[in-house]
Amino acid sequence: MxxxxxxxxxxxxxxxxxxxxxxxxxxxxxxxxxxxxxxxxxxxxxxxxxxxxxxxxxxxxxxxxxxxxxxxxxxxxxxSPKPDLLIEGKVVKLTEESIHVIVLGFSSAIISEAEFCKKFEYKIKHGEHRFVSRSQKRHVIKVGTTIRFLIKR
CATH class of the missing domain: 3.30.1490 (Dna Ligase; domain 1)
Known part of the structure; x- marks a missing residue:
């Protein structure tokens, strides 16, 4: 990594x-x-x-x-994370404004709404919070999903 x-x-x-x-x-x-x-x-x-x-x-x-x-x-x-670095983390919490991720099992990161709002739509299905891709409906982010993201700051 x-x-x-x-x-x-x-x-x-x-x-x-x-x-x-x-x-x-x-x-x-x-x-x-x-x-x-x-x-x-x-x-x-x-x-x-x-x-x-x-x-x-x-x-x-x-x-x-x-x-x-x-x-x-x-x-x-x-x-030692730096800007423009691609890292991987596990989603632990979703809100309408943010995605909360744990990196390497100890470090938390928050991805704000401004970073993903154009590509994903927030939905609640069967009581489960999730973000669904606007272009590809099978692409879903929910608690437990592993995602890769770029560090801005």
Whole structure:
């Protein structure tokens, strides 16, 4: 799928001195806290990581709480959607004004009425909300349908 990329990163994770006995677990906990959140540093959403600790010695930072920094080399799987990118998602909700989609099982997107109103007609059939193509009646968008769409912004 477009929008997914694998990046090699050189990172420094700063840990509190109380975590020095279990540094590996603390590093993994810090990286896990970044999962499924947009990060400007990575320019995307971190989906997975594979870590290799480079140094067994850490650099101690001076200050009131002397944190120490551990250098890492990590392979990161990032979801970084850009304009004019074609992505795929599953429809989870339909309203007369919008289509709500889940991409990759975690990220939501909304397609507004202005983007599809000319090509599709909103109908309710047997209590089920759906959009039916004006040109091809068998082309139907309903909850559970997988659709491909272009990112505008």
């Amino acid at each position: 477009e929008g997914l990329k694998v990046s090699d990163a050189n990172l420094i994770v700063y840990l509190h001195p109380s975590k020095s006995m279990k540094a590996v677990q603390a590093i993994l906990r810090e990286l896990s806290a970044l999962l499924f959140k947009f990060s400007e540093a990575f320019d995307g959403v971190l989906l997975a990581y594979d870590v290799n600790i480079l140094d067994k010695c850490a650099k101690i930072l001076p200050g009131v709480h002397p944190y120490f920094g551990v250098r890492l080399k990590a392979k990161l799987l990032l979801f």
